[in-house]
Amino acid sequence: MQSAEVLQKELQCSKCGGQCTYQPAQQCLVCESCGTPVPLETDADEAASAEFPYDPNAVEADPKTVDASTVHHCETCGGDVVFVGRALSERCAYCDGPVVLREGDAAFQTMALIPFRVPQGDAQDYTEAWVKDRWAAPNDLSAIVAKGRVAGIYVPFWTFDSTEAIEYWASYRVRRGKRMVTRRTTGSMSTQFNDLLVPASPHVTPLIRDGILHDFDPRRLRPFRAGYIAGFAAEQHHQTVEDGLWSNKDDKDLLIRNRIKTQVGKSGVHNIFYDTKTTGIHYRRILLPVWIMHYEYQGKAKKVVVCGIDGRAYGERPFSTWKLGGLSALVSSVTIAIGVAWGAGGWF
Ligand SMILES: [Zn+2]
Ligand SMILES: [Zn+2]
Numbered sequence: 001m002q003s004a005e006v007l008q009k010e011l012q013c014s015k016c017g018g019q020c021t022y023q024p025a026q027q028c029l030v031c032e033s034c035g036t037p038v039p040l041e042t043d044a045d046e047a048a049s050a051e052f053p054y055d056p057n058a059v060e061a062d063p064k065t066v067d068a069s070t071v072h073h074c075e076t077c078g079g080d081v082v083f084v085g086r087a088l089s090e091r092c093a094y095c096d097g098p099v100v101l102r103e104g105d106a107a108f109q110t111m112a113l114i115p116f117r118v119p120q121g122d123a124q125d126y127t128e129a130w131v132k133d134r135w136a137a138p139n140d141l142s143a144i145v146a147k148g149r150v151a152g153i154y155v156p157f158w159t160f161d162s163t164e165a166i167e168y169w170a171s172y173r174v175r176r177g178k179r180m181v182t183r184r185t186t187g188s189m190s191t192q193f194n195d196l197l198v199p200a201s202p203h204v205t206p207l208i209r210d211g212i213l214h215d216f217d218p219r220r221l222r223p224f225r226a227g228y229i230a231g232f233a234a235e236q237h238h239q240t241v242e243d244g245l246w247s248n249k250d251d252k253d254l255l256i257r258n259r260i261k262t263q264v265g266k267s268g269v270h271n272i273f274y275d276t277k278t279t280g281i282h283y284r285r286i287l288l289p290v291w292i293m294h295y296e297y298q299g300k301a302k303k304v305v306v307c308g309i310d311g312r313a314y315g316e317r318p319f320s321t322w323k324l325g326g327l328s329a330l331v332s333s334v335t336i337a338i339g340v341a342w343g344a345g346g347w348f
Contacts (some may be wrong), residue, residue, distance in 0.1 A: 021231030096294035107236030123291035130313035156200035173268035
């Protein structure tokens with residue numbers, strides 16, 4: 001990030017000297033005093049989706065830089081979140097815990113981000129609509145969620161590309177007359193991964209990842225500029241590329257196994273072993289926008305996440321035991337009715 005002075009100048013309105021913040025509805029900076037819009041487009045926008053090669057055998061010359069922004073450190077979940085300009089919240093966006101202020105956050109350079117497109121008011125509405133639409137939701141849930149407030153945060157992600165030269169061994173089942181028999185097979189294949197989206201922080205939970213996963217389009221990336229996060233929280237990148245690849249290994253393993261199953265093309269493929277030679281690793285360090293709402297229901301902390309790109313809502317919710325009870329009563333009475341009908345059939 002830029003130095004404090006450069007940043008301050010960039011966020012100051014040229015007409016009245018007021019403070020500018022990023023406005024998702026207009027997708028530009030807007031002066032809070034006089035409303036003057038300041039566009040953030042640059043000639044480099046086209047290049048923002050560029051990917052960077054990574055050679056696992058080369059020493060990573062990738063220094064962290066310390067910036068002058070204010071850091072909110074959460075004592076509950078350990079999250080470090082930076083604010084550009086005025087900090088809007090005294091609570092942690094990830095877990096709603098109290099935060100303490102710290103100086104400077106040593107972090108890796110973020111290459112690009114997808115700016116917020118969904119304004120706060122819409123995110124609030126989507127959250128409430130999501131809760132209202134839940135099946136068997138307790139009656140008082142809507143009122144409780146309506147009192148909560150969404151917090152906007154840019155969360156760190158990786159995208160990874162790679163080419164895999166795979167050798168595999170697997171078993172499958174075939175029918176021989178009346179019984180199924182197991183056969184062994186082996187083969188080789190080449191497969192590619194493109195833009196695997198991987199959380200770059202332990203605070204980016206599966207809930208947050210799933211909320212944003214479907215809306216990722218690299219063409220929406222913009223070069224990192226502090227202006228895009230003015231008025232929002234952001235967690236910076238702290239993982240090395242090696243850390244990122246490591247945290248993706250289980251997901252990648254699952255994807256490779258699925259592709260091997262497809263390649264074998266038989267039923268009941270199991271006992272898969274494989275060896276892969278990975279080349280052509282390319283990565284991006286990016287930030288993606290999410291709105292997070294924390295609420296408490298009967299003493300339990302829950303959250304709803306709204307993707308800041310397209311407004312898709314995902315969340316955690318309580319069930320009404322009363323409504324579930326009603327449902328299981330309904331199910332049993334249907335079962336009884338069917339039982340009686342069968343029984344009735346049997347009498348004739
Ligand atoms: Zn102004
Ligand atoms: Zn926290």
